[in-house]
Amino acid sequence: MVKEEVVLVNFWSSPFGSRVKIALEEKGIHYEYKEEDIFNKTSFLSTINPIHNKVPVLIHNQRFICESLNIVEYIDEAWTDRSPQFLPSDPLHRSQARFWADFIDKQLYEASKKIYRGKGEEEQVNGKKEVLRILKLMEGELGEKAFFGGDNLGFVDITLIPFYSRFYTWETFGKFSIEEECPNLVAWAKRCMQKQSVANSLPDPLKIYDYIVSFDKYYD
Template identity: 55%
Template sequence: MADEVILLSFWPSMFGMRTMIALKEKGVKYEYREEDLVNTKVPLLLEMNPIHKKIPVLIHNGKSICESIIQVQYIDELWSDKNPFLPTDPYQRAQALFWADFIDKKDQLYVCGRKIWSTKGEEQEAAKKEFMEILKILQSELGDKPYFGGDKFGFVDIVLIGFYCWFPAYQKFGNFSIEPECSKLMAWGKRCMERESVATSLPDPDKIVGFVLQFKKLYGIE
């Protein structure tokens, strides 16, 4: 009997993009179900993630796995015969998990990005400063390596790359540029986009900009 794999997500979600990339990297066939989080939440989402009531939710043979980093690790461990994401060396594995946790700690990168397009004045400036500080820390960890784990696309790359398609929206609404201070990180993003799993999981950045414009209008954010 074949595995039944369902992914509940929302197309602009950088968190859902992680799980999509992980499934594609492993060659796992899955059913994608779009959740319109702006207007409603369907019963299946509420049933499968009753604690947080948010996407993405990975459903494997009727059982739900919540939180995107946990989903990526689950996919890596379950389909371990192909293209491992996490290193086998315990120290290197711990480092990868540390940086994944750093990216999501208190949703700092996500929250800063959201504040960039949803606020103005001092609050926006503070968000831009913190956002760039986080990116510079990540760029320092990347160093001159092609990917965060070295020569191979892996766990930390999967966790971070979804934010890349949001960069143009952050820059447009925040009126700033990431490239001058984070050129190596931007080059890493372009490198990741050459992978089919990434290119087919990340939406067009212009579509993200349009989504933000629609969202700002809907909620009266000037």
Template identity: 55%
Template sequence: MASEVTLLDFWPSMLGIRVRVALAEKGIKYEHREEDLRNKSPLLLQMNPIHKKIPVLIHNGRPISESLNIVHYIDDVWNHDRAPLLLPSDPDQRSQARFWAHFVDQNVFSSGRRVWATKGEEQEAAKKEFMETLRLFEVELGDKPYFGGESFGYVDVSLVAFYSWFYAYETFGNFSIEEECPRLIAWAKRCMEKESVYKSLPDEKKIFEFVIQLRKKFGIE
């Protein structure tokens, strides 16, 4: 019996993007359902009654929520020979990958949002925190092609989902990520050569226009 897979998603969400990348990397066919977060569907409320948030992966009628948890689930379930493993088999390497993936959510997400959503001293502090975080990732990456070494993996999936947002961060924050973290941008461009990535990430200019609307909504302009 074939698996039935549905993703409840919202196109600019970097959390949804990482799930799309993982599904594409594994070659999983699925139904994509775009959510209106101002008018959440009964299906979303049914499948994620606690947080009522996207993304939610529905596999044979069973919901899995929280993006990193979903990516981990995808890696565990679709682990046949034809599908590349995202998490390494070595326990120490797996724990390191989980640490850095969670570090993305704890630091990149929050400071990046404050870069475009604030002004003045608060924005300057956010820019400093954001770039300090990216420098840590650049050090962790080192001279490796991907965070896990030679293979695209869990940390890459977790972080590359933010790449479409870099242009908006840079434009509203008036700074250059490439000047500060050239190896990290080279890594992102390397990831974008993968079909699973470039077909999953939205256009950066489309994200920029979306952020303009958010800033107007929040009265930042």
């Protein structure tokens, strides 16, 4: 059997890259990890992701797949014989999972940046309000389920959980407690962290905090 080439090109702090790591680990796919310094990008990155020039990028047998959610879907489909399936088979449930993943993707990161990069108190307070609104909506969507995917980690879980390692930074900058505001969501996050795939893929929250305070570029 010919050995498959699976390489993840990523930057250690990236919540987007963590999604890909979780997906690969959940399916038990062996991969090589290549760190790309996003402050000093290689020309290789522009070859494998010419449109966005960002990480993560997955290389699978010399094909380049970009954009984290697109990569997670690719992994689900390219290794469809491996469980678990991240997206449900029912078209309605599939579209709902994609809807929530898209919602998180479009809103959470941008809102959270205002908490630690906001210019002035007003923007910071707005960022905090927006983050809590999003997290509360997600808590409502989770309801009584163990995971967004039901009994197993699914597409929405993989999309959202990487941000858990940023909760400490948001809370410290914003002076609030996510656990007080969204206890069920934090219980869900702790449940996710019990999975090896998640625990192995998320950066240390204190390291993220130190990293974010250590520079003022609009990068993270």
